[in-house]
Amino acid sequence: MQTIIVASTRRYSGKTGVCVALIEELVGRGLDVGYIKPYGSMPTEVDGVSTDRDAAFINGWLKRPSPVEAVCPIVRTRAFVDDLLAGNPVPGPSVVAAAFARVTEGRDVVVVEAPSDLEQGAGAGVSATQLLASLGGRVLLVETSIATEPPDRVLRAATVFGDALAGVIHNRVTDAERPAVTARVVPFLASRGVTSFGVLPHDPLLSSVTVREIIDELGGTVLCSEEHLDELVESFMVGAMGQEKALRFFRRKARKAVVTGGDRADVQMAALETSTSALVLTGNMSPSPAVIGRACELGVPMILVDSDTLGAVEHLDLLFGHVRLHGPGKADRMREMFSEHVSVDALLSALGVSQPA
Numbered sequence: 001m002q003t004i005i006v007a008s009t010r011r012y013s014g015k016t017g018v019c020v021a022l023i024e025e026l027v028g029r030g031l032d033v034g035y036i037k038p039y040g041s042m043p044t045e046v047d048g049v050s051t052d053r054d055a056a057f058i059n060g061w062l063k064r065p066s067p068v069e070a071v072c073p074i075v076r077t078r079a080f081v082d083d084l085l086a087g088n089p090v091p092g093p094s095v096v097a098a099a100f101a102r103v104t105e106g107r108d109v110v111v112v113e114a115p116s117d118l119e120q121g122a123g124a125g126v127s128a129t130q131l132l133a134s135l136g137g138r139v140l141l142v143e144t145s146i147a148t149e150p151p152d153r154v155l156r157a158a159t160v161f162g163d164a165l166a167g168v169i170h171n172r173v174t175d176a177e178r179p180a181v182t183a184r185v186v187p188f189l190a191s192r193g194v195t196s197f198g199v200l201p202h203d204p205l206l207s208s209v210t211v212r213e214i215i216d217e218l219g220g221t222v223l224c225s226e227e228h229l230d231e232l233v234e235s236f237m238v239g240a241m242g243q244e245k246a247l248r249f250f251r252r253k254a255r256k257a258v259v260t261g262g263d264r265a266d267v268q269m270a271a272l273e274t275s276t277s278a279l280v281l282t283g284n285m286s287p288s289p290a291v292i293g294r295a296c297e298l299g300v301p302m303i304l305v306d307s308d309t310l311g312a313v314e315h316l317d318l319l320f321g322h323v324r325l326h327g328p329g330k331a332d333r334m335r336e337m338f339s340e341h342v343s344v345d346a347l348l349s350a351l352g353v354s355q356p357a
Helices: 015-028 053-061 078-086 093-104 128-135 152-164 178-191 211-218 243-250 265-272 289-298 309-321 330-341 344-350
Strands: 002-008 033-036 043-046 049-052 109-113 138-143 165-173 196-201 221-224 235-238 256-261 276-282 302-304
Touching (some): 015 033, 015 138, 015 165, 015 330, 015 344, 033 053, 033 093, 043 053, 049 053, 093 109, 138 152, 152 165, 165 178, 165 344, 211 276, 211 302, 211 309, 221 289, 243 265, 256 265, 256 309, 265 276, 265 289, 289 302
Parallel strands (some): 002 109, 165 196, 235 256, 256 276, 276 302
Antiparallel strands (some): 043 049
């Protein structure tokens, strides 16, 4: 049985998407693949069991799912953090080892999704390096590389993981950055002994969320156009300027959510004149009937929230920063990009994966 630890040096690198694509590739080659996320930070409940949202999604999507309680043995809830800081007993390496034993049973390969960066989980003894020490296996690093910056984080990770590091996949690289990352960053890393297996492009579909997810995140009230809550939103913009400037500003992006004060009818009207998927109105201030009427006419949901604009923006930053693969077509798109842009055979060879006889 081979263990693959998918790690990253920073949050929002797209590890979950790479895990999904890698698992699909392995399953397509006839391997029985399991999955575990030892330390989850997005609490949810499945069949009465506390787990992580992404972990639950991937496990439920597997042909042979593992027991729910084993897939994410440590969930970072507020209670967990409080107990940890107070010195109370919390789940740690022994709990992860027991869950890992259940997940690996009868498998050819197990994909381990490490915490968000190299530090997360250290307090509980389950950081990426601690997981490698306890579970063994090979490490695949997923990195959001920028052509204008030295890949210091990757080099640090290479030092930390040593010979266990198979190499890196550069993920969520924009079209503007892609040529330079390929021509400069990849050869530079190779000169330092770090293999790059591919450069995956940024795809707006993968980072999009639904209007309904925005409502769930902000705890908002829908004022109109409830039939459009499953529309995709690719980004968000903040409206805090005059109407004329707002109109020019909002034309820069399509399929967006606009966050503005509930009393800013001028900004709201400007947003509705452009490609806008939702209006988020802050401060619990209801908009004018004229704005509601126009939004209803265009089929644009208006969401009223209690928080101020800054608070709403902080929540949306987290929401859009994390790639969610739960939406229609997202997992398939990730698999397509993986097959097209990653040297899969070389990757699997470096990870020590052999196909069944």
